Amino acid sequence: MDEFELIRRYFDRKGVASGVVFGIGDDGAVLAPSPDMQQVQVIDTLVEGTHFLSQTDPADIAYRAVMVNLSDIAAMGATPRWMTLALTLNKANQQWIEAFAIGLLEAADRYEVTLVGGDTTAGPGITATISITGEIASGAALLRSGAMVGDGIYVTGTVGDAAGGLYLLERDESDDELEQRFLRPTPRLEVGKALVGRANAAIDISDGLVGDLNKMLVASNVGADLDIESLPISEALASCFDPDECHRFALTGGDDYELCFTASDVYVAQMSGITRIGTINDSERLTCRLNNDIVEVDGSGYRHFK
């Protein structure tokens, strides 16, 4: 199978994207970033059996693979520009590839990122790796390491929905809204860009709020108080699960691709679609409170201290 022919056949659309001097069809793409811009480079892989179920619609796999990467771009405050795809397949199934291409291009169109190259290989299972290059003004990138004592801790949207959706999917139960939150997450690109110059630190929630927040605390050398009662839980999640389960999904579920960031409250007071869930302090550890009691959070949920 000729990788470029395959890529071109399914993924190449004519038309000129700004900044792409030469896209698919040569050994590499030729890209021209804007003057005074820096670049953000991300790469993420989805593996059959690990990140998606074998029966998942290939369009959903492709769409999600792009979103997972775009979420990293959003967490940096950058604007996505170009992506490359490495696709490993156990058999070349034309129908599968067509459906995958539809999902990929839908994602690319929606978020204005251009596919500029790729590699297709044969292997034991399906693996989709996407690498995205984004741009940002010099020095403006949102890092994990900037959280300041006294900052408010915020999240975008609602948390826990994707984990709830996956839970239902794995049991052949269904809730369309939660399922879509898992299969078709929304990268918070607009919020990410709006946070440049306002937030002190940002990370996207891929592994779970507590785990990702902890990474930010370690990188920033600070601690935090997190108020579990204040977590934004969707009506869809609350209608399918009891409050303890909702909190467990929200705290440790992952796959939300919402942003968690810290900022001086005054800088983000006018922003909509965000919720304040805690405060950065100088303790160097994360303290979670439920109704003012300190609770311990791990992979299976939280428990009250004795």
Add this chain to the structure above:
Amino acid sequence: MDEFELIRRYFDRKGVASGVVFGIGDDGAVLAPSPDMQQVQVIDTLVEGTHFLSQTDPADIAYRAVMVNLSDIAAMGATPRWMTLALTLNKANQQWIEAFAIGLLEAADRYEVTLVGGDTTAGPGITATISITGEIASGAALLRSGAMVGDGIYVTGTVGDAAGGLYLLERDESDDELEQRFLRPTPRLEVGKALVGRANAAIDISDGLVGDLNKMLVASNVGADLDIESLPISEALASCFDPDECHRFALTGGDDYELCFTASDVYVAQMSGITRIGTINDSERLTCRLNNDIVEVDGSGYRHFK
């Protein structure tokens, strides 16, 4: 497994690389290309069982994964700058990862390319995807589509060695030089850069000389005469195989990662380490000649026309 911790533990070395504003450890890398430069983006995957044998030294897998990508950068005439790694493993084996990291960093050091991020996932087999960003002066990239009627066709180094080495490796026979040519190919970065402004078209030989030359002819809308007798065959290959086998490896074997390019002969007359193997013509197809007889080349070698 925390991807960043894993990547940082094995792959992160302190030190500042030019153009890297922020490397490993955030959602993405922040890169600052030089003024007046364009970028070349490539991605390639090596899959266990498809591109390497399960018992292959992980250091060799990593080294080769970098070289395969660097060869694409070389074929564009660009200078490599930054790379990202997506590694899928069936089990997290510390020894394996350490050896892989050694090979990766050896390759990175040798060719001055900086690892700026990565993603580690679990899957059914080992898959290593590397994406490299290279830079080149605006408008200078060597494309496949520029071959001109009357151009000489050239290759760098010797061809067929990697296929001969793989043939021996698969049969548990051994020739150190040929084996190394397969496991540790040399990307022709210096030649690639020297060809900017001299060559009209270039491609790297990954799938086999005839297949890759044909891609260049199609992209350039020209034909060619190829003189099989003039193919540069190494002493190592000639000492292990008969002439017909040597030619078959050289024409169709692949994995050489030498460059094939076309140029007006006068522009490359002073270059060393290259061999003229044919001429571009206006026939729109590739004609291979052996001792002036036209022969037909396919995957199993060549045969004389009746």
